[in-house]
Amino acid sequence: MKTVVGDLLQLAIKGEFDVIIHGCNCQCVMGKGIALSIKQSFPEAYAADCSTTKGDDQKLGTFSEAKVVRGPHTFHVLNAYTQFHWRGAGVKADYEAIRKVMKSVKAHFSGKRIAYPKIGAGLAGGDWDIIRGIIDEELAGEDHTYVEFGA
Template structure:
């Protein structure tokens, strides 16, 4: 796993990644964190999320995706369903769902430059050491980078 500090979205717009992954809940909200920024800058990613059923627990471990092609940049946004809800006590990140999402990302987007934030370790209160190990295993052999957010 490569790790850089910066802004995942700005890096993608600058051509650093072919695919970016964000962790989503199953409630179709995109109301905080990087999800809100993606919703505001790329409403088509939010529309893809809204085409799924609100509150459907079976979304865990699946994803929606949308190709972004405008203003001189091209990349794919993956909305990975890695937690059921954004509210509640304790860990909201679902480690099994994270595993399956990253496994499926490798199957569909292998060979491309993949970027992601610390999915599940922020608002979802997951343990990054556990999640990082999952990502390393599932994306083994791929060109993938964790972007630790630093505002510009």
């Protein structure tokens, strides 16, 4: 896993990545954190989320996808369903769902430049050390980058 500091969305717009992944709940909300920024910046991604069934726990471990074109650059935004809901205290990240999503990402986007924030470790309360290990295992051999938000 490579690590860079910056703005994941701006880096994608500038053509740095082919695929960006963010963790989503299964409620079609995208109301906080990076999901809200994605909803505002890439309405195509929110439309893809809304095309799924709200509250369907069968979405866990899958993703919806939006092709985004900004200027000369095209990339895909993946809404990775890594938690069922956002309410209440405690860990909402589902580690098996994260593993399943990453396996699917490798199967569909092998050879692409893949980037993500701390999926499941922010508002979802997951342990980044566990999640980092899952991502490294499932995306082994791929060009994948954790983008730590910062200037």
